[in-house]
Amino acid sequence: MGKEVLMPKLGLTMTKGKIVQWKKKEGDRVQEGEDLVIIETEKITTAVKAVASGILLKIYAKEGEEVPVGQIIAYIGEIGEKPPSLSTKPTLVSEQQQGQSTRIEEAKAISEVRASPRARRLAKEKGIDLVKIKGTGPGGMITEDDVIRELENIEKGVKFTATGLRVKEVIPMTAIRQEISRRMVQSLQTMAQVTLNIEINANSLVKIKNEVESKYSMKITYTDVLVKVVAKLIRSHPFLNATLEGDQIKIIEDVNIGIAVALDQGLIVPVIRNADIKPITEIVKESHELADKARENKLNPDEVTGGTFTISNLGMYDIDSFTPIINPPQTAILGVGRIRKAPVVIGDNISIGYVMLLSLTFDHRVLDGHTAAKFLKELTEILEDENRLRAFLS
Incomplete structure (x- = not known):
């Protein structure tokens, strides 16, 4: 069968x-x-x-x-077997299409041309006769969208924007792009987001990253180092590893670090679970495997869910700093800029060294500025201290 x-x-x-x-x-x-x-x-x-x-x-x-x-x-x-037939096949209709159909059905033919000011202005610019257009607005009013559709009917194969500009190409949003759009808008509309920025002396970070890379004979990224350090440090800063549900702040037991990976079709955040207790070598291996699977579209749902804190690194694109947006339902995200050479002040002396900008965005409903600042300050102190950084990665 x-x-x-x-x-x-x-x-x-x-x-x-x-x-x-x-x-x-x-x-x-x-x-x-x-x-x-x-x-x-x-x-x-x-x-x-x-x-x-x-x-x-x-x-x-x-x-x-x-x-x-x-x-x-x-x-x-098997050959000879008859597959079942679908008597009814659900059709997915967007709310916009449903609304448009309703407006068209409700439009009434009237002798006097009724059009919105924007529709009249666009029709005049494009030389469109409003009498020939059936309005889909309230009471049969001609809308700007109606004029756009008439333009597209006249110039077959040509698309126009809502303001009447010719469109070179129409690119439908992928499901991933739509989800990114929905979640980022949700993030900004439902959270009180604040971003703290700090510049660090990255000399020790560069040195220890290269030292660990040589020790284990494997390619290590600065993101790998930050995943390990942040995961261990966050244990003593629990409000950054929390979620807000109703009027309850829930501190999460596991520390699961999401790593933002850029794809052609959008951004995806695979998760390294229990990163605080994993050795740096395992984090390196897992992060690189997840990044490869993301680029090959081979991630499974378990690998992109359950994150409790996210790190987004744009340093490889020569970005100095940016304002990251929190990935709901998390309460914080760390943005990482590029490492660059610059004058560094050590005591009363100035020398050429490495600097890097970190940006921590947090949900002010869950934690206050001083709580977030203490985390960012301690993270900076660890990254600038060879011995502490070496201990965190051991």
């Missing part, structure tokens, strides 16, 4: 998935456990594996199509 392949639920908040690429076509033989289709969720792109061995008899969802969780997307059986 054949097996249905369903759109899996890969997280508590997942409601739909997008078909990116079928690895097999109808009629192909597949083996249980091999990659069958690549799907994209709001957080990750991953492969769905064949649930049985047999012939891929039917593909129900095309590439590019969004499918609700639990809906059949393929059927695997």
